[in-house]
Amino acid sequence: xxxxxxxxxxxxFGDALASATRVTPGNALRPEDIAVDGVAPSDEVAxxxxxxxxxxxxxxxxxxxxxxxxPELEEDVALGNIALDILGHARSxxxxxxxAWDKSEDDLAYWREEEEFTSLWIVEQPNGHFGVTxxxxxxxxxxQHLLYQKLVxxxxxTLAAIAAKAVKEVDYHRDHAIQxxxxxxxxxxxSAEKMRHALDILWPYVDEMFRDEAVHQRLEGIAVLPSTLxxxxxEEITAVLTDAGLQIPSTGQAMVYGRRGEHSEHLGxxxxxxxxxxxxxxxxxx
Amino acid sequence: MAPSAPQEPxxxxxxxxxxxxxxxxxxxLIDRDARVEPRDWMPxxxxxxxxxxxxxxxxxxxxxxxxxxxWITRAPSLKRKSILMAKVQDxxxxxxxxxxxxxxxxxxxxxxxxxxxxxxxxxSSIFNYPARSWADMGAIGWxxxxxxxxxxxxxxxxxxxxxxxxxxxxxxxxxxHQRQGFxxxxxxxxxxxxQKKMAQDAINRFYEPSLMMFGPPDDQSPNSQxxxxxxxxxxxxxxxxxxxxGMIAEQxxxxxxxxxxxxxxxxxxxKQWIHKDLNWDEFMNVIKGNGPAxxxxxxxxxxxxxxxxxxxxxxxxxxxxxxxxxxx
Numbered sequence: 186x187x188x189x190x191x192x193x194x195x196x197x198f199g200d201a202l203a204s205a206t207r208v209t210p211g212n213a214l215r216p217e218d219i220a221v222d223g224v225a226p227s228d229e230v231a232x233x234x235x236x237x238x239x240x241x242x243x244x245x246x247x248x249x250x251x252x253x254x255x256p257e258l259e260e261d262v263a264l265g266n267i268a269l270d271i272l273g274h275a276r277s278x279x280x281x282x283x284x285a286w287d288k289s290e291d292d293l294a295y296w297r298e299e300e301e302f303t304s305l306w307i308v309e310q311p312n313g314h315f316g317v318t319x320x321x322x323x324x325x326x327x328x329q330h331l332l333y334q335k336l337v338x339x340x341x342x343t344l345a346a347i348a349a350k351a352v353k354e355v356d357y358h359r360d361h362a363i364q365x366x367x368x369x370x371x372x373x374x375x376s377a378e379k380m381r382h383a384l385d386i387l388w389p390y391v392d393e394m395f396r397d398e399a400v401h402q403r404l405e406g407i408a409v410l411p412s413t414l415x416x417x418x419x420e421e422i423t424a425v426l427t428d429a430g431l432q433i434p435s436t437g438q439a440m441v442y443g444r445r446g447e448h449s450e451h452l453g454x455x456x457x458x459x460x461x462x463x464x465x466x467x468x469x470x471x
Numbered sequence: 472m473a474p475s476a477p478q479e480p481x482x483x484x485x486x487x488x489x490x491x492x493x494x495x496x497x498x499x500l501i502d503r504d505a506r507v508e509p510r511d512w513m514p515x516x517x518x519x520x521x522x523x524x525x526x527x528x529x530x531x532x533x534x535x536x537x538x539x540x541x542w543i544t545r546a547p548s549l550k551r552k553s554i555l556m557a558k559v560q561d562x563x564x565x566x567x568x569x570x571x572x573x574x575x576x577x578x579x580x581x582x583x584x585x586x587x588x589x590x591x592x593x594x595s596s597i598f599n600y601p602a603r604s605w606a607d608m609g610a611i612g613w614x615x616x617x618x619x620x621x622x623x624x625x626x627x628x629x630x631x632x633x634x635x636x637x638x639x640x641x642x643x644x645x646x647x648h649q650r651q652g653f654x655x656x657x658x659x660x661x662x663x664x665x666q667k668k669m670a671q672d673a674i675n676r677f678y679e680p681s682l683m684m685f686g687p688p689d690d691q692s693p694n695s696q697x698x699x700x701x702x703x704x705x706x707x708x709x710x711x712x713x714x715x716x717g718m719i720a721e722q723x724x725x726x727x728x729x730x731x732x733x734x735x736x737x738x739x740x741x742k743q744w745i746h747k748d749l750n751w752d753e754f755m756n757v758i759k760g761n762g763p764a765x766x767x768x769x770x771x772x773x774x775x776x777x778x779x780x781x782x783x784x785x786x787x788x789x790x791x792x793x794x795x796x797x798x799x
Contacts, residue, residue: 254774269553
């Protein structure tokens with residue numbers, strides 16, 4: 186079949202972009218653009234982009250599970266939107282990283298082994314009940330918001346451009362998590378108890394987010410040093426928890442090293458589900 | 472309905488002068504092919520028919536999220552995952568517009584949701600088939616959304632304003648969904664042998680159920696005529712089915728696949744498409760609740776509702792506290 190015929194056949198279905206959902210928002214830097222126009226980063230920058238991409242990919246995979254299971258329809262839409270944004274960030278970071286190694290976003294997402302992933306433990310944690318998901322979102326979205334705000338000034342133009350888009354979206358994610366934390370913290374005794382429980386089980390994975398690794402230290406001016414975000418993060422989350430009538434728990438900090446490929450038991454299952462179909466059909470296009 | 476003074480048996484059947492006037496105004500509106508709006512007087516059977524139709528449509532959007540959500544976490548590329556997430560999320564949005572439209576007819580969303588969860592309300596029976604393979608994401612988009620569009624485009628002109636307006640937006644998004652489904656099948660049809668086989672298998676399974684989405688043949692569809700007289704429905708079940716089958720008979724050629732219907736052909740004399748006999752016994756059985764996935768679909772809705780109860784209660788309690796502190 187000729188291209189024109191195929192285009193005509195596809196056009197018969199109407200507007201290709203008529204989705205209520207922001208698949209490719211406004212002036213977004215799309216992964217497709219990075220793949221075509223992007224300049225390959227150094228191996229070091231690619232390693233850094235990979236860490237950011239892996240966090241977003243695993244978090245999006247987790248959040249996507251809520252679609253069709255949320256407490257109310259509005260939350261199916263909201264969590265779906267957030268997952269979609271975060272998946273978009275993952276795709277941009279992974280596409281950019283892949284340029285250094287001649288790999289696509291899908292090569293990196295579907296064909297790496299568990300120990301090659303660099304995600305943080307906090308994003309691998311199970312969804313639990315809605316309160317656990319909201320608390321995980323609160324912890325991560327405040328972190329990502331601070332991170333992308335700084336990454337906008339990175340000397341690496343592509344990372345800066347991805348961050349410029351992501352920061353606006355993560356600002357909304359942060360707001361969503363803050364509103365729900367306050368609502369649930371102040372709602373009923375049951376909801377407050379569930380939020381305290383969520384804090385207890387997630388708090389041990391906070392320190393890992395702020396640990397500077399060699400990859401950060403070698404990329405001065407390009408990467409954001411996670412340790413520099415700690416104070417602002419602590420101040421912001423304390424204020425939200427106070428508004429919600431909650432407190433930072435006294436739990437200790439787990440000795441975890443996701444950035445070095447040492448993962449929670451959960452990641453294996455996340456990857457098994459995510460990769461199963463692609464791996465059944467090596468070399469296939471979809 | 473507001474309680475009224477007790478009347479002599481039989482007398483309530485006789486319309487009052489006001490009712491006759493209202494009925495005449497309504498009839499004139501329908502004759503002019505104008506829109507009925509929520510504040511307009513409407514006959515009870517019209518309200519009831521629409522409430523049933525709009526809410527069933529909303530329920531179908533919500534239940535219809537499940538077969539597709541089943542593949543979000545396993546989508547074979549990140550781009551496909553992103554498109555599928557957007558699509559399922561659109562469906563939640565469609566459910567929301569439609570519940571809003573149904574609420575303008577006087578039944579609350581909570582009540583409509585309760586009808587769904589208790590099995591008193593129906594939804595499109597096609598969602599009671601399991602989505603077994605990735606190719607089902609293509610077949611559902613192409614055939615199921617395609618049939619839905621064929622049904623829904625005329626509904627954009629439905630006499631009830633809020634329904635018609637909701638449909639305009641929904642149809643636009645549905646055509647995006649159908650295109651995405653077709654693209655999934657197109658990629659598979661150009662792929663490996665295993666991918667082609669997967670695509671053909673999905674088409675085989677969804678062909679007949681998608682033709683049955685238009686409802687029983689005209690001579691066995693007792694409510695259709697009244698709906699057409701009220702300008703809710705514009706074409707009969709068989710007319711819409713004809714239009715759809717003609718469309719997919721052409722499109723399947725682009726895929727290089729076949730429809731599982733050796734009898735399918737265009738009869739030049741009768742000027743219509745002839746397709747195989749559809750299994751209406753199976754259709755009725757699925758409607759009764761005996762489809763492969765009826766139990767699973769409803770239970771997922773009930774579970775989400777149950778598990779989310781504490782969240783909704785907390786949100787309500789918080790809103791009440793806020794309102795109180797504003798007063799104080």
